Amino acid sequence: MNIKTKISLIFWGICASCYAQTPFTCHVKLDKPFHGKVIVAKIIDRLTGLDTLEVSGKDFTVKYNIQQAEEYRILSRPFTFDISVLAEPGCHYEISANGRENDITTVDGKEQNLYTKLLKQCAPISEEMNKVGKEYMKLKEAGKLKEAEEVLKANNALFEKENQTKLAFVKAHPNTLAGMKAASEYLSMSYKDMNDIKELLRDNPYKYTYSWRSFNSKYQELADKWIENKQAPDFTTTDINGKIVRLSDFRGKTVLLDFWASWCVPCRAKMKELRKVYDQLKERNITVLSISMDEKRSAWEKASKEDDVIWTNTCDLKPFRENSIGKAYKVTNVPQLFVISPEGVIATQNPSLKEILKTSPSKTTSKKHTSYSAAETIVL
Numbered sequence: 001m002n003i004k005t006k007i008s009l010i011f012w013g014i015c016a017s018c019y020a021q022t023p024f025t026c027h028v029k030l031d032k033p034f035h036g037k038v039i040v041a042k043i044i045d046r047l048t049g050l051d052t053l054e055v056s057g058k059d060f061t062v063k064y065n066i067q068q069a070e071e072y073r074i075l076s077r078p079f080t081f082d083i084s085v086l087a088e089p090g091c092h093y094e095i096s097a098n099g100r101e102n103d104i105t106t107v108d109g110k111e112q113n114l115y116t117k118l119l120k121q122c123a124p125i126s127e128e129m130n131k132v133g134k135e136y137m138k139l140k141e142a143g144k145l146k147e148a149e150e151v152l153k154a155n156n157a158l159f160e161k162e163n164q165t166k167l168a169f170v171k172a173h174p175n176t177l178a179g180m181k182a183a184s185e186y187l188s189m190s191y192k193d194m195n196d197i198k199e200l201l202r203d204n205p206y207k208y209t210y211s212w213r214s215f216n217s218k219y220q221e222l223a224d225k226w227i228e229n230k231q232a233p234d235f236t237t238t239d240i241n242g243k244i245v246r247l248s249d250f251r252g253k254t255v256l257l258d259f260w261a262s263w264c265v266p267c268r269a270k271m272k273e274l275r276k277v278y279d280q281l282k283e284r285n286i287t288v289l290s291i292s293m294d295e296k297r298s299a300w301e302k303a304s305k306e307d308d309v310i311w312t313n314t315c316d317l318k319p320f321r322e323n324s325i326g327k328a329y330k331v332t333n334v335p336q337l338f339v340i341s342p343e344g345v346i347a348t349q350n351p352s353l354k355e356i357l358k359t360s361p362s363k364t365t366s367k368k369h370t371s372y373s374a375a376e377t378i379v380l
Contacts, residue, residue, distance in 0.1 A: 021065035022089035043210040086111040114178035184211040191226035225330040228349040233328035237314040259336040261293040262303030271307040
């Protein structure tokens with residue numbers, strides 16, 4: 001065998017090893033007999049079926065060749081169960097399936113074991129959120145709106161607790177597939193929060209997965225809308241008494257710019273909080289300027305009266321997506337808050353009221369902030 005042949009064989013041997021595939025195996029036990037098709041799938045750009053088998057009975061085994069670890073789905077048609085597993089080449093998974101509630105055990109699948117640990121941490125929070133959510137709907141249907149608002153606050157607190165649990169998990173496991181999936185499930189309206197997570201994932205080897213594409217898509221959307229430290233776009237609008245209002249009229253003052261709408265439940269709760277702390281904001285020389293995204297004057301006026309909005313309160317009465325002020329500030333969801341410095345620069349984007357109150361009049365350009373959680377946000 002000449003040297004050229006040897007080199008060729010080595011080359012093709014390396015290529016073959018690079019593309020070598022090893023099956024993962026799932027033994028699935030069902031709570032009741034199933035007769036139909038089972039699809040092995042994964043999300044590429046959308047959920048894509050990779051293999052199909054006919055099943056009849058209460059248990060079956062799926063075996064599928066893979067080259068690298070990734071999230072796979074095992075779904076039934078007609079629908080009876082939907083199983084998600086972080087599969088690794090050569091690993092075996094024992095699964096007890098009941099609808100969307102699945103118990104997965106594995107000796108050798110470290111990624112699934114990690115993610116199962118997160119699920120167990122989040123389970124009691126999710127159960128409590130379901131209870132609180134049902135209570136909220138009951139109160140709302142009964143017309144007990146004040147009680148419903150208090151329950152909504154409790155639900156938001158639980159949501160934030162679950163979100164922080166996922167964030168802690170990402171910090172503890174930044175270079176794992178399980179950590180990547182947790183990052184894709186983390187919900188924030190803050191570019192800074194998402195940027196911090198992206199830094200954590202910098203060396204994560206699973207950037208070929210859908211979890212990464214999902215996270216990066218949300219990150220990029222926020223990055224495109226993040227206008228902190230930029231000059232605040234000037235605008236002209238009309239307040240509730242018909243007076244012309246320009247942002248430039250407030251130059252030299254710190255302005256809290258608040259985007260809201262009468263139909264947005266989280267906005268209405270936030271407006272009530274804003275009313276409670278309004279005097280404290282005045283003491284800190286912070287001027288509040290609200291921009292309603294309503295298009296019906298009657299709804300805007302009614303909500304303003306109910307929430308006792310006594311500060312400058314404006315509205316252009318245009319459809320949400322046609323609102324030029326909203327477009328200028330890249331507002332695609334409400335509520336949204338911007339703190340504008342006396343020099344007309346956006347000092348902070350989506351700070352909490354608590355954080356604003358901690359800020360002294362001369363330090364309203366503080367970089368620290370706490371964003372609204374996604375549970376508190378209405379997206380259009």
